[in-house]
Amino acid sequence: MRGSVILAAAVAVIWAVVLLVTQGLVRPALGTVPTVLVGCALSVAVVLGYPSALRGPRARRAARAARREDQPDRGVRDLAAAGRSLPLRAGLTPDAARRTAELLRPMLSGDAVSITDQVDIMAFVGPGADHHRVGHEMQTRAAGRAVARGRTVVVKDPAGLGCRVEGCTLQSAVIAPLTVGDRVIGTLGVFQADTPIPSKALVEDMATMLSLHLELAELDRERRLAAHARLDALRAQINPHFLFNVLNTIASKARTSPEEARELLLRLSEFFRYATKQDGHFAEFAQEYYFVRTYLTLEQARFGERLQVRYDIDPQVLTSRVPVLTIQPLVENAVKHGIGHSTAGGTVRLRARVDPLARTTSIRVSDDGVGMDPEVLALLMRGEVDVGEHDDAVLTGPEHAGVGLRNIRERLDALFGDRYELSVTSPPGGGTAVDLRVPMR
Incomplete structure (x- = not known):
């Protein structure tokens, strides 16, 4: 409705300017036919150009926003498909895990994001970091279940989360295993204190991407070890x-x-x-x-x-x-x-x-x-x-x-x-x- 009013106002202004110029400023005044032709030409130009000049950018932004609302995880999926710069490409180290968790927290819309190995917390960003400490044993039973079962665990209440510290503000979580081949080597956890938990598919997709990076890092490490072994053999x-x-x-x-x-x-x-x-x-x-x-x-x-x-x-x-x-x-x-x-x-x-x-x-x-x-x-x-x-x-x-x-x-x-x-x-x-x-x- 607002766009139609703007268009009508623009056409009215054009005709007012055309009449002022052709009948008041030009001597002698133009005839009726030339005046109408000029006004029609300018009106057609404005109407044709209106979608891109006035309404188009907003419409495109609105359409993109609507698509994002319909598919809230599309941006993350695209990033996951092209995520060549994720720090875990260098391996599952505390520094790489911390930088990865900081990167994923806004993308996954999580109040807190954790990355663990099979036993200990490698990184934790967000509420609860005071007792989910890096280098310490995992504090939630849900993370242990994800490692033991090799499957994603979804919990919707503190009892299912099973944090060992009373008064933990975290209420729900989606915890997906990180794998290299058939081995579970850790977890990716997205925790929420107030906001709804993200979709299970979204967290699993990101865990799959991280697992791919970890597998590539493992292959790189094995290749370097093999090259070192061959070099040592040549020396010997x-x-x-x-x-x-x-x-x-x-x-x-x-x-x-x-x-x-x-x-x-x-x-x-x-x-x-x-x-x-x-x-x-x-x-x-x-x-x-x-x-x-x-x-x-x-x-x-x-x-x-x-x-x-x-x-x-x-x-x-x-x-x-x-x-x-x-x-x-x-x-x-x-x-x-x-x-x-x-x-x-x-x-x-x-x-x-x-x-x-x-x-x-x-x-x-x-x-x-x-x-x-x-x-x-x-x-x-x-x-x-x-x-x-x-x-x-x-x-x-x-x-x-x-x-x-x-x-x-x-x-x-x-x-x-x-x-x-x-x-x-x-x-x-x-x-x-x-x-x-x-x-x-």
């Missing part, structure tokens, strides 16, 4: 024969070339310092490159002229980050199995490039040594054999691919998923090449 498997041979080389040179022996000792200490003290899973290629050169310097001192080394490194690669302790084992494979078993010796080549468009770092380690049997290579690439376990086997055996290639592949799986490429080729003419492509970091 530094070939004792390599150390023994280098120490023998240093001992022999100590009599004939003391300065060279001293330099080799320094290089050996640098080698082990880097291998055992490197933190994290990634390092700049420049650091890994220096580590590889240190290793090859020690091996060249042992093999002499039998081992030649060629480097082809794009300077742009030096600042890119690559998985730590990944290149050196590949180079060691080439030296130990490609060149070490060749009476004539050979050359090990290290090539590295970056592709800015594909945002990848490509590394190739190759040798012109004895090569690998095609059948063994096929088994190796399918992961049906491991490497480095039978160093005294025939040269065409699976160990030729080197120490811990499966270990390297599994660590790359943990770090990159399917976003990397690792291939081994051995042409009929001899030699072996390992190609690694990883995303730039």
Whole structure:
């Protein structure tokens, strides 16, 4: 009704202005037909523009408000569907639980919101926080029932809530379990002191979203642990024969070339310092490159002229980050199995490039040594054999691919998923090449 009055008033004002201008201000005055045409044109323009200019925004706001009244949980459902920033993505910690409870309290229209693990309160925001204390045991029997049954518990009176503290102001609640897989690891509780409790479906939907975030956090933690385990295994498997041979080389040179022996000792200490003290899973290629050169310097001192080394490194690669302790084992494979078993010796080549468009770092380690049997290579690439376990086997055996290639592949799986490429080729003419492509970091 109010909108119709406004429209009628606007049309009346338009006609008054048209008559004033065309009959009073214009000399000579316009005729009846032009005056009517001008008035009609302006009136039509106002009527057509009225829904968007005058009534439209309010109508849209009213419609949105009506839809919100009809579907009070729609906004929360939308947020739950896109809730990538919920703090519990980092895991069920007191700080993440507190920030999540503070975020959910206005969204769930709860007087109080709690997040617990299986036993203790991780966060509690709202009335009752004086005795529902973080780090203490859950105060309500209803929360314990939700954990034990693995189902949502709805209580509508203080007796059903079962708070252990007399005089608790909380009157009702909806408590939904938080799960990871088939395990109940905690609860999400929405408590009310005066206002009606939210719908059970709404709390369950949010608990499902939180459970998804907790499950992703668990997967991330397991992946990090797996990557750490693989890295520790790589550190532990530094070939004792390599150390023994280098120490023998240093001992022999100590009599004939003391300065060279001293330099080799320094290089050996640098080698082990880097291998055992490197933190994290990634390092700049420049650091890994220096580590590889240190290793090859020690091996060249042992093999002499039998081992030649060629480097082809794009300077742009030096600042890119690559998985730590990944290149050196590949180079060691080439030296130990490609060149070490060749009476004539050979050359090990290290090539590295970056592709800015594909945002990848490509590394190739190759040798012109004895090569690998095609059948063994096929088994190796399918992961049906491991490497480095039978160093005294025939040269065409699976160990030729080197120490811990499966270990390297599994660590790359943990770090990159399917976003990397690792291939081994051995042409009929001899030699072996390992190609690694990883995303730039």
